[in-house]
Amino acid sequence: MIRINENYLKLKASYLFSDIAKRVSAYQEANPEKPIIRLGIGDVTEPLPQACQKAFHAAIDDQGTREAFHGYGPEQGYAFLREAIAKNDFQARGANVDASEVFVSDGAKCDSGNIQEIFGDDIKIAVPDPVYPVYVDTNVMAGRTGKNVDGRYQGFVYLDSTPENGYVPSVPEEKVDLIYLCFPNNPTGATATKEQLKAWVDYAKECGAIILFDAAYVAFIRDESLPQSIYEIEGARDVAIEFRSFSKNAGFTGTRCAYTVIPKNLKAQDAAGNEHSVHALWNRRHCTKFNGVSYPVQKAAEAVYSEEGAAEVKALTDFYLENAKIVKAAMQDLGFDCIGGEDSPYIWINAKRPSWEFFDLLLNEAGVVCTPGAGFGTCGEGHIRISAFNSREKIVEAMARIKKALA
Numbered sequence: 001m002i003r004i005n006e007n008y009l010k011l012k013a014s015y016l017f018s019d020i021a022k023r024v025s026a027y028q029e030a031n032p033e034k035p036i037i038r039l040g041i042g043d044v045t046e047p048l049p050q051a052c053q054k055a056f057h058a059a060i061d062d063q064g065t066r067e068a069f070h071g072y073g074p075e076q077g078y079a080f081l082r083e084a085i086a087k088n089d090f091q092a093r094g095a096n097v098d099a100s101e102v103f104v105s106d107g108a109k110c111d112s113g114n115i116q117e118i119f120g121d122d123i124k125i126a127v128p129d130p131v132y133p134v135y136v137d138t139n140v141m142a143g144r145t146g147k148n149v150d151g152r153y154q155g156f157v158y159l160d161s162t163p164e165n166g167y168v169p170s171v172p173e174e175k176v177d178l179i180y181l182c183f184p185n186n187p188t189g190a191t192a193t194k195e196q197l198k199a200w201v202d203y204a205k206e207c208g209a210i211i212l213f214d215a216a217y218v219a220f221i222r223d224e225s226l227p228q229s230i231y232e233i234e235g236a237r238d239v240a241i242e243f244r245s246f247s248k249n250a251g252f253t254g255t256r257c258a259y260t261v262i263p264k265n266l267k268a269q270d271a272a273g274n275e276h277s278v279h280a281l282w283n284r285r286h287c288t289k290f291n292g293v294s295y296p297v298q299k300a301a302e303a304v305y306s307e308e309g310a311a312e313v314k315a316l317t318d319f320y321l322e323n324a325k326i327v328k329a330a331m332q333d334l335g336f337d338c339i340g341g342e343d344s345p346y347i348w349i350n351a352k353r354p355s356w357e358f359f360d361l362l363l364n365e366a367g368v369v370c371t372p373g374a375g376f377g378t379c380g381e382g383h384i385r386i387s388a389f390n391s392r393e394k395i396v397e398a399m400a401r402i403k404k405a406l407a
């Protein structure tokens, strides 16, 4: 009989969201008259900006006429979108990124998951803990790790994010080849300063390593001293790939559009020591396995950069940030140490007890659902994540209930 890829058997089943669902339905059965409030979700709740809707509709009308119809587009994305991205997200902030270095895709999840394909199978990889599970699981599937022992895969270098380091890991003692970083972070909401990112860029240069920088939450940064792109850091073009998405800024989680930046000068070597362009390798991979994002979706994404679209995205992210502020203030009033919630839609709360114990307390005493930090890695134990993606009404009600339950 045909054999499977046995690396899949190493994957630790994630019971996180099914465990949450089980406990929530048990609570609902026992308390049918008490509506629960879900603050555990990593999905947006507000509709697409008007500017995006208008562009989306107009592009669908184009598809309905012989003259303006678009068939297969360029795999890397239409020039109108790649140019708007390079100009607005990078050049406007002094970061040197050219439109030809932008690869438009249907998600930062797929891109950050697929990118490992173009690197060797015996490379040393550093992953954050707690972590967005995509970085870890895709490398397990590819056979780059050993077994999972006590919640950690053998072979990875884990970058601990703890109260001691302010949830921003510093560079490891040992040398690695590939480094996954995400700021503003999911799940912790932590941000990294220019100095902290510079240390990572310098380390990567020294090791001949590549940094995979996930900036999916960049639209939530309000502190002007914080870097928004890794390419704002000197030397980053020689060592970094950046992932971005329209999911969290413009609410494209169900519409699907994202992009990856690979500088043309970024190099990696073969076994014989010859250097190769990483941009060229990814271009080959992208063109072979991907046929482009739909034309109407790219037109909708382009509208994010119009005057109207930019104002709407600002208002949308301001709205979630105000929710985050309400959550953070309430939890701090109750005496909890929190991070995030200022330049991020996530608030990471030091629960001072096991994650699941605090989860149960909030569910049973307040009818509020959060995400237990232990589900994101061993360093997540003792923490919970609260998400600001919800209506103002529900956020305010949830905090009032938690205050009443815990005060």
Ligand SMILES: *Cc1c(COP(=O)(O)O)cnc(C)c1O
Pocket (backbone or CB within 6 Å): 042, 106, 107, 108, 109, 110, 132, 182, 186, 214, 216, 244, 245, 246, 247, 248, 252, 253, 257, 258
């Ligand atoms: C939501 C999210 C993304 C975006 O994923 P899409 O596939 O573009 O929707 C990427 N990285 C992290 C850490 C996220 O939380």
